[in-house]
Amino acid sequence: MKATARAHANIALVKYWGKRDRELNLPSVGSISLTLRELFTETAVEFTSELTTDELILNDRPATPEQTGRVSRFLDLIRTQAGIKQAARVISRNNFPTGAGLASSASAFAALALAGTRAAGLTLPPRELSILARQGSGSAARSIFGGFVEMHRGTRSDGQDAYAEPLADDHFWDLRLLIAITDEGEKPLGSTAGMEHTAHTSPYYSEWVRSSEADLAEMRAAILARDFSKVGELAEFSCLKMHALAMSARPGIVYWNGTTVELLQAVREQRKSGLEAYFTIDAGPQVKVLCLPENVSAVRDFLSGFPGVQRVLETSPGPAAHLIEESA
């Protein structure tokens, strides 16, 4: 059987950083995100006895052995669950730059979880899909759902309570997120390694974990109340808190470049002059700016003209992961 799925990237408004279990990829903290309509991965999976090992084509090129290995280990989870042994042909394409802090692993593993299970003859409920996607990448658990999504850290050692669930769908609130690309290259230190290094060496790590529940509760309430100022203020807070944590590792991790810093100052300046917009930044140098639809063109103009910004992507709330094609 063959199946093709599309899953969208997401932006964390309350950030995930750190794991409580590496094997099952269980997060130390919960997170809250918005799924993004314009950024997605499309993945086709076919299990076939024509192949002896898994084959991965990523963005029209054969993937590296490391990328293929990560996908193979993920497919093993599906093969075990489905009771099949065949190798798979996987063809995956992102419509946005890979590995530059634009959550490509989130949309990638969400699409792979859905296409892979269907191709293996399994139909999993969304929560089970989220648990499966999490084992590929923590943020992928969130991309199973559309709109505003909360990921639960869970407390069980088997990971069965570490899943995402929707807070409000993609039609609940028309927010916009503009992404200022300051560097298209791959980031020097991946999230997984960055998180591990932070957890092992930052003196602030335990406080990050302890204080996370309060941030989640505040953000959940602000989203449900459609309180834009509160959501924006909290998103900036969680972003800077996560980066301060990473910087407090030893040696400290700095994902920003000069433009990143200039931009976050400038967003705050703009806000003082009446343009209500808020920044957030992931494990990379791109600056993502949250605003209401009526301010999109002003924010786009401001970002496009900013020195060091290479291009600007405009995104809005997007749907859950879904199947595009299925054939026997």
Ligand code: 2P0
């Ligand atoms: C997030 N990030 O909440 C945070 C904020 C980046 C910064 O989740 O190790 O690729 O695969 O579970 O999901 C990126 O980390 O990490 C991420 P793994 P993932 O969006």
